Amino acid sequence: MKTHAAEIHEVFLNPGQFHFGDGNTRISTLLGSCVSITLWHPRRRIGGMCHYMLTERKRPENAALDGRFGSEAFELFLQHVEAAGTRPSEYQAKLFGGANMLSGPTGGKLEIGPRNVSHGRALLASKNIALMAEHVGGSGRRKLHFDVWSGDVWLAFPQGSDAQIRNAYG
Numbered sequence: 001m002k003t004h005a006a007e008i009h010e011v012f013l014n015p016g017q018f019h020f021g022d023g024n025t026r027i028s029t030l031l032g033s034c035v036s037i038t039l040w041h042p043r044r045r046i047g048g049m050c051h052y053m054l055t056e057r058k059r060p061e062n063a064a065l066d067g068r069f070g071s072e073a074f075e076l077f078l079q080h081v082e083a084a085g086t087r088p089s090e091y092q093a094k095l096f097g098g099a100n101m102l103s104g105p106t107g108g109k110l111e112i113g114p115r116n117v118s119h120g121r122a123l124l125a126s127k128n129i130a131l132m133a134e135h136v137g138g139s140g141r142r143k144l145h146f147d148v149w150s151g152d153v154w155l156a157f158p159q160g161s162d163a164q165i166r167n168a169y170g
Helices: 070-083 112-126
Strands: 009-013 018-021 025-031 035-041 046-052 092-097 130-136 142-147 152-159 162-167
Touching: 009 018, 009 046, 018 025, 018 070, 025 035, 025 046, 035 070, 035 112, 035 142, 046 070, 046 142, 070 112, 092 112, 092 142, 092 152, 112 130, 130 152
Parallel strands: 009 025, 092 130
Antiparallel strands: 018 046, 025 142, 035 046, 035 092, 142 152, 152 162
């Protein structure tokens, strides 16, 4: 485990952003209906996180991959996995977010969060990536910190004035 904060490369992801790094990296984000997937290679101690807002889009021809969409964020993961000389099935995944945060015009909850979660699970299953842990659904926001050197994801899930903080081990 890292002990000297100066050694750590800290990255904060806004919606639509993606980062893949090595063992000196901590990746953080804040989620509502969006979803984050963390991928971690336990032997190589490399991995990344995405923060997507919607499942997919009809991508214009020759358009760059856009991390706001789950399918395209997952493609970014696959590119980095291949560039590292590894296979998707060698990674462990954790899935977070997908809260029901948004109401539709008639006051009912939009199903964006649950669709994002279901899509993330399907993407991982399509490449035989083990889903080790998840914290999804509900109606609150989540704050995540992913320590690439250990594969640990630290989660804060505020509920009222209290916060539940735990390590999301698999």
